[in-house]
Amino acid sequence: MFASQGNGAAAASLQSPAVAVGNPFSEKLGETIDHWRDELSEVEWVPDLGRDIGSIVWFRGLGTLVLLSSIAISCLPDFGPIAGHQTAPLIGSQADQARSQMIAPLAYGSDTGVSMAATDAVRPLAQSPERPSIELVATLGRGDGMRRVLRRAGVANKEAGEVTDLIASAVSLRDIKPGTKIDVTLGRRPNKSQPRPLDQLAFRARFDLNLEVLRQNGTLKLNRKPILVDDTPLRIKGVVGSSLYRSARAAGAPADAVQKYLQVIGKKMSVSRDIRSTDEFDIILSYRRAETGEVEVGDLVYAGITRDGKPKAQMLKWNTAGRNNWFEASGVGQSSGQLVRPTNGRRTSGYGMRRHPILRYKRMHSGLDFGGGYGAPIYAVTDGTVSFAGRKGGFGKFVKIKHSGGLASGYAHMSRIAVSNGRRVRKGQIIGYIGSTGLSTGPHLHYELYRNGRAINPNSVKFVQRAELSGRELRRFKTELQRLQKVEPGAALGTLKSASTNPGETREINRLNKPLNS
Incomplete structure (x- = not known):
């Protein structure tokens, strides 16, 4: 009987949902909720605001953006000042204690830790102690003197003169190059009113020599330190x-x-x-x-x-x-002279009045004539700019070059011109070739020289004279030429030969960017 009642209650509980579902109001409410859920799920709440601007969908997305932004802004924290209890500024020992526990700025010395005050055991000094020695580097400037450099470094005037005389006995002071670094060591002075004595001085006097001045038994002495140098070309x-x-x-x-x-x-x-x-x-x-x-x-x-x-x-x-x-x-x-010869041929006619070989009457010959085979090269006598290149009456094919100092040179009767107007030419450059164009009886060069536009005697400006060695000088020249030709390429970059040290001679081998007193 009890079991049947329990079964009946269970059955009733199982049928109650069916009764609820079967309720017409509940069914209608469920359908409405499902309908709006489906409608809202199809709505695009976050559309692309870059598309369909001005449409209902665009305004709906804009509203969503404004709403979410307003909510975010309303949640921002307050960054206002934090209210605190106002106290008087720290002074005296309290300020020192507070500053010792922080990283102070450089203006305050950057001190950290607790500062200790002086006690009765501390006694003040009558004067501050001095360093036993001072090491410094002096530089010899352009137009500077050794004595002036030493005095500027703190050496006494008398000792500066003594050291200068010692250095001059080993090497000419003029041979010491500007920019030379001089290592100076000053010793202890008896009192502050006197300059420090010079204990040591060292510098590179020449490429092959280091000099050192030392104080020994109260006297300054000079030590030479030769350096082995290989001069293989x-x-x-x-x-x-x-x-x-x-x-x-x-x-x-x-x-x-x-x-x-x-x-x-x-x-x-x-x-x-x-x-x-x-x-x-x-x-x-x-x-x-x-x-x-x-x-x-x-x-x-x-x-x-x-x-x-x-x-x-x-x-x-x-x-x-x-x-x-x-x-x-x-x-x-x-070896000497201002202008090179315009051609290698011999001179056949000079400057001055002469009987013209074609016109048969006397007239001024305002230049020099040089013989030479047809097609022999013609050279610019010095650097300049071609101001004319072409045919010019009786000159035939003619070139005129403007030089510095108001000088100009002209070259006539060419068979061929090798430069153009306005071209820059250098001394000795080929500008054309000997010919017989214009009023000419045969191949030759007519050369003229002008100063400020007027023809002058070319003999007034000397041509370069070629020097020639002879005798003992020529033998020495040949010997040196043979010596250089025996040098192997790159031989100077090989291993440096060891030096033979003479007795009593001090060689310095390891001084490379290192002070002698170190």
Whole structure:
């Protein structure tokens, strides 16, 4: 009976939902809710505001954006000042205690930690103690003197003069280059009213010599420290290729040396026309290496061109009569004069009145005539700009070049002109070739010189006279040329030979950017 009642209650509880579902009002409410859920789910609440501007969907999206932004702004925290209890500023020891516990700015010394006050055990000093010695570096300026530099560094006037005399006994003061660094050590002075005594001084006097001044038993003494220097010249060789300049630079030659090399070779031949891509360039520079590691690259001393294993051009720098000049391997070079000869032919007629060979009457011959074979080259006597190039009456094919200083030069009767009007030409450059155009009885060059537009005697300005070595000077020249030609390319970059130290001689091997007193 009890079980049947329980079963009946369970059955009733199971039927109640069915009764609820079967309620017409509930069913209607459920359908309405489902309908609006479906409608709202199809609404696009976050449309792209860049599309359909002005439509209902766009305004609905704008409203959604404004609503969400308003909610976000309303949730922003307050960034106003925090109210605190106003107290008096800290002063005295309280301020020191507070500052010691923070990272103070640099203006306050950046001190941290608790500051300790002085106690009765601290006794004030009558005067501050001095450093036992001072090490400094002085620099020799341009136009400066050794004595002035030492006095500026704090050396007493008497000691500065004594040190200067010691240095002058070892090397000429004029040979010490500006910018030389001088390491100075000043010792302890007896009282503050006197200058500090010089204890030690050291500097690089020359590329091959260090000097050191030391105080020994109260006396200043000079120590010489020679440095081994290898002066093997630096030889650079290579194939010309498509560009002589780029090939030489790629082989390791400095830019200044290559430019000088081109200038020297350019006086012997045309770099653009006479040098082939298969030729070899030969550059020799003066080169010095110290055993301390420093390198000193000097000037160009030899310039050569080799073709098919044979020298095409050989130019050696040689000093004659106190002047450096470039000489060919035969010992011939240029030494003096302002203008080069306009052609290599001999002079056939001078400046002045003469009987014209064609017109048969006397008239002024305002230039010089030079003989030469048909087609022989004509050279510009010096640098200038071509002001005229073409035919000019009885001159035939004529070129006029304007030079500096109011000078100009003219070249007549050419068979062919090699320059154009307005072109810049250099000294010795080919500007044309000998011919017989115009009023001429045969191939020759008529050369004129002008000053401020008026023809002058070309003899008033001397041509360059080619110097030629002879005798003992020529033998010395040949010996030096042979010595340079025996130098192997890159030999100067090899291992530095060890020095033979003489007894009693001090050599410095390891001074490279290091003070002598360290």
